[in-house]
Structure formats: C-alpha cells, structure tokens
Amino acid sequence: MIALKIAFWICLILVFYTYIGYGMLLWVLVNIKRLIYGKQKKRELPPDNELPEVTLMICAYNEQDIVDSKMENTRQIKYPKLKVVWVTDGSNDHTNDYLAKYHDVEVIYSPERRGKTAALNHGLSLVKSELVVMTDANTMLNPESIQEIVRCFMDPKVACVAGEKRVAARHEGQAAAEGEGLYWKYESTLKRWDGELYSAMGAAGELCAIRRSLYEPMPENALLDDFVMSLRMVDKGYKIAYTADAYAMEYGSADLTEESKRKRRIAAGGLQSIWWLRNMMNPLRQPVVAFQFVSHRVLRWSITPIALLLLIPLNVLLVFLKAGNIYTWIWVLQLVFYLAAYLGYLLEQYGRRNKLLYVPYYFLFMNLNVFRGMTYLRTHKSSGAWEKAKRG
Numbered sequence: 567m568i569a570l571k572i573a574f575w576i577c578l579i580l581v582f583y584t585y586i587g588y589g590m591l592l593w594v595l596v597n598i599k600r601l602i603y604g605k606q607k608k609r610e611l612p613p614d615n616e617l618p619e620v621t622l623m624i625c626a627y628n629e630q631d632i633v634d635s636k637m638e639n640t641r642q643i644k645y646p647k648l649k650v651v652w653v654t655d656g657s658n659d660h661t662n663d664y665l666a667k668y669h670d671v672e673v674i675y676s677p678e679r680r681g682k683t684a685a686l687n688h689g690l691s692l693v694k695s696e697l698v699v700m701t702d703a704n705t706m707l708n709p710e711s712i713q714e715i716v717r718c719f720m721d722p723k724v725a726c727v728a729g730e731k732r733v734a735a736r737h738e739g740q741a742a743a744e745g746e747g748l749y750w751k752y753e754s755t756l757k758r759w760d761g762e763l764y765s766a767m768g769a770a771g772e773l774c775a776i777r778r779s780l781y782e783p784m785p786e787n788a789l790l791d792d793f794v795m796s797l798r799m800v801d802k803g804y805k806i807a808y809t810a811d812a813y814a815m816e817y818g819s820a821d822l823t824e825e826s827k828r829k830r831r832i833a834a835g836g837l838q839s840i841w842w843l844r845n846m847m848n849p850l851r852q853p854v855v856a857f858q859f860v861s862h863r864v865l866r867w868s869i870t871p872i873a874l875l876l877l878i879p880l881n882v883l884l885v886f887l888k889a890g891n892i893y894t895w896i897w898v899l900q901l902v903f904y905l906a907a908y909l910g911y912l913l914e915q916y917g918r919r920n921k922l923l924y925v926p927y928y929f930l931f932m933n934l935n936v937f938r939g940m941t942y943l944r945t946h947k948s949s950g951a952w953e954k955a956k957r958g
Contacts, residue, residue, distance in 0.1 A: 567887055574880040574893075577873035584870040585929075588861040589752075592759045599763060606762060609720040611713060618719075619647045620712055620775075621695035625685045628657050629703040633664040636703050637671070645712040651693060652703075655685035682771070683791040687783045699775040700792075704816055705731075707773065711812035715775045718807040725780045725804030726796040728766050729773030729812035730754050749928065754810065756862060761808035764854045767862045769796040769806055773814035780804065789835030789943075797843050800855060826935055833939025836867030871936040904930075 579587075611617065622640065629636075640650055651672045654661050656679025665673050674689050690698065699715055701707060711729060718727040731750050757766045771792035780799055788794050796806050840863070847864060849856040881900060884893040903926050910927030913920055 567884075567889060570880060570884055570887070571889060574877070574884060577877050577880060578896075580865065580870050580873040581877065583861070584865045589756055589759075591861075592756065592763060596759045596762050609717055611717055611720070614646045617645070617647055617716065618697055619649065619695045620645060620697045620699055620716065621649045621651055621693050622699050622701065622712070623651045623653060623689050623693060624701055624703055625653045625655065625682055625689065626657060626661055626703040627655050627679060627682075627685075628659045628661060629654075630657075630660040630664050632703050633661060636706070637668055639706045642709050643707060643712055644709045645716075648712060649695060651689060653685045653689035655679055655682065655688075680786055683784050683788040684786045686791055686795070687786070690778060690781050691783070693778060696778050697775060698778050698781075699773070700771065701773050701814060702771060702816070705772045705814035706816070708811075708813050708815075711773065711814075714809050714811040718809055719775070719777070721805075721807065723805050724807045725777050725799035725802070726769055726806045727775040727812070728757060728761075728769035728796070728806055728808045729775075729814055730757075730808075730810040731770045731772045732813050732815045733817070748925070749932070757808045758810060760858055760862060761806065764858065765800050765805040766808040767797070767800075767806070767858050768793040770814075772816060773812060788838070789831055790839050793835065794839050794842060797839070797846065797859075801843065801846050801852075803852075826931075826938070829932060829935035830938045830942045833867060833936040834943035835939075836863065836936075837939060837943055840864050840868060867936065867939075871933045874933055 622643070624636065626633075649672070650668075650670070651674060652661075652665055653674045653676075654665075655676050657675075662673060662675060665671055674692055676685065676688055686700070697716065697719060699712060707729075715727045715729065718724055731754070733750050760766045769792050774792055774796060776795065776799070780802070781795065782798060784791055784794055800806055843859070845851065846859045847856055877900065881893060881897045884890075885897050906923050907926035907930045910920065910923035910925075913923060914927065
C-alpha cells in the first residue's frame with residue numbers, strides 16, 4: 567500500500583504543479599525579482615531615421631480568401647521601414663494572382679508543398695533584413711506591433727520576440743474558439759512572467775520575430791517550427807522577450823473537431839521538440855532555463871497527462887483498500903470534476919455552453935489530444951506539412 571500511496575501523491579503533485587503550482591511559483595519569483603531590481607521599464611526607440619529595417623514575412627498556403635484582408639491590415643501597421651514578403655508554399659489556388667496587384671510586395675514562391683518549416687527556411691535564406699517578423703496570413707496585427715517588437719530588440723541579449731496571440735469567436739457560444747481563447751489568456755500570463763523572470767519558453771508562429779543572423783535552418787519535418795526555432799536561440803544563451811503590446815488576432819477553430827487537429831499536431835510537435843531540445847533540461851548548463859523549460863513545457867507534453875490518467879485507478883485502489891478518508895474525498899472530487907466535464911461535453915454537443923462546466927471539459931480535451939499526438943508523431947515523422955484546421 568505504501569508504494570500505491572507514493573505513486574498516487576507523485577501523480578497528484580505533478581498534475582497540480584504543472585497546471586497551477588508552476589504559475590504560482592513563477593508569480594512569487596517574479597515579484598521577488600521586482601523587489602530586488604525594480605519593475606522592467608520599456609526601452610526608448612531611436613528616431614525614425616535611425617530605426618532598423620524590418621521585414622514582415624507571411625507564410626501562406628492557399629490563402630486567396632484572406633490576401634486582401636491581410637494586406638489591408640498590413641497597410642495599417644505604423645512603422646516607417648517595413649518590407650513585406652509573402653512565402654507561398656505550394657499554393658495552387660489564386661493566392662499568387664491576388665498578390666500580383668500589390669507591386670511593393672515581394673513574393674517567394676515554391677511550387678512544391680513541403681510544409682511551413684521548409685517555407686521558413688526558403689524565405690529566410692532570401693530575406694536581407696536583420697530583423698524579421700513572421701506571421702500567418704489569417705492573423706491580424708495591431709498597428710503598433712512592429713515598433714513594440716523593435717523596442718524589445720533594443721536589448722542585445724534578445725534574439726527573438728514573442729507577440730501575444732489573441733483568439734476571437736465569430737459568434738457567441740462558439741465553444742472551440744472560446745475555449746482556445748481562455749487557454750491562450752492563461753498561456754499568455756505564463757509567457758509574460760517567464761519573460762520577466764528570464765526568458766519566455768517559445769514563441770507562437772502567429773507573431774514572432776528573430777534576428778536573422780542567429781537563425782539556423784531547421785529540419786523540414788519539424789512540427790513546431792516556431793517553438794524549435796526560438797528555443798534554439800535560448801539554448802545559445804540568448805533570450806526570448808515577450809510583449810503583449812504586439813498582438814496577433816485570429817478566429818478560433820470552427821469546432822472542436824477542427825481544434826483537435828491543431829491540438830494533436832501541437833502535442834506531437836511538443837514531444838518531437840522535447841527530444842530535439844533535450845540538452846536544455848540539463849540544469850548544469852543553464853539552471854533557470856532548465857527550470858522554466860521543464861516546468862512550462864516538458865511536463866505538460868509528456869509526463870503530466872499520463873499522471874492525470876493514472877490518478878483514476880490509483881485513487882480507486884486506495885479507496886477500496888481503505889487507505890484513509892483523504893483518498894475518499896479526493897475520489898469524490900475527481901468524480902465531480904469528470905462529471906462536470908461530461909456535462910460540459912453534452913451541452914457543447916447540443917450547441918449550448920456553461921462556462922463553469924466547459925473549463926474541465928476543455929482541460930480534458932487538451933490532455934486527451936496529447937495521447938492522440940503520440941500517434942500523430944509516429945505517422946508524421948518525415949513531413950512538416952499538416953492539414954489546416956478550419957477557422958470559425
């Protein structure tokens with residue numbers, strides 16, 4: 567029974583720490599740092615004539631329906647030295663035809679679809695600007711986004727800047743979009759605190775920027791190109807800065823079936839990335855980075871979902887063995903949680919949603935897709951291309 571109890575408490579602590587405890591600890595550490603060094607201040611931008619040239623690189627595959635909207639949004643960006651480059655990877659619709667009418671836009675075209683990583687490698691091999699901001703065709707940037715990113719690059723230790731991802735729902739009650747939006751609010755808070763402690767742990771491809779001279783071409787089968795690209799720079803001793811003042815807005819997935827496609831790919835890419843970046847877990851190399859990487863990324867994509875699953879049989883065994891009232895109460899709480907998740911699922915199936923019930927449902931939905939991601943990784947080892955999820 568002692569072994570069962572030890573296994574149970576290890577699993578419970580892992581689940582708590584991964585989803586709640588790390589955020590609490592991070593908040594404490596950030597506030598201690600503020601007390602010692604003061605709160606971080608924004609760096610001053612140089613005059614317009616001294617600002618560096620920036621290339622906005624948009625990777626696209628069959629995005630004819632969004633080209634004009636994206637270009638309209640791009641025209642609203644307030645930055646005097648901005649070049650716009652589209653990298654159209656294997657597009658066989660009218661994306662290139664639509665782009666042809668924008669004479670100040672450079673189009674880098676590859677007839678073969680090899681995935682976003684190949685498109686990034688291709689585009690970055692031809693771009694000349696030292697600062698490159700990467701975004702997706704279906705995400706809209708705020709007008710001040712580029713200048714806020716450049717402000718972060720005023721720190722020479724910053725090799726990558728992660729903007730904030732914001733998710734909108736086209737209509738009220740769109741469960742996938744609202745669930746994804748809630749998740750990203752939580753994730754953005756952790757990124758902000760990570761960045762303030764030392765470095766954000768990865769950048770989202772919806773809006774991230776790099777120093778081109780520090781970029782290393784990635785294997786074309788990379789499933790999370792943005793994550794691997796940015797963490798490689800941290801592994802070299804640089805930092806990823808996070809700024810909520812530069813944000814990318816996009817609509818969430820049309821429904822949870824479409825959202826599952828994204829979550830499976832992200833989970834598979836997470837497992838792939840953990841293996842590729844395994845040296846970053848060594849605390850003797852960069853202790854703070856190892857702590858952040860394991861706490862924020864590794865546990866969530868590997869051990870913790872398994873621990874969450876194991877809590878069920880372990881708890882049942884301890885209750886039947888009459889190990890103590892505490893195990894009975896924890897089992898009751900587990901039953902309430904899973905019942906709430908199931909009710910949240912039923913309501914979503916009928917097009918209705920209760921926010922209180924949807925949180926446990928979406929939490930389990932994300933963790934279930936980690937296991938689906940394991941299968942996805944086995945079947946997508948040789949390609950970085952993926953099926954696009956339909957947006958709402």
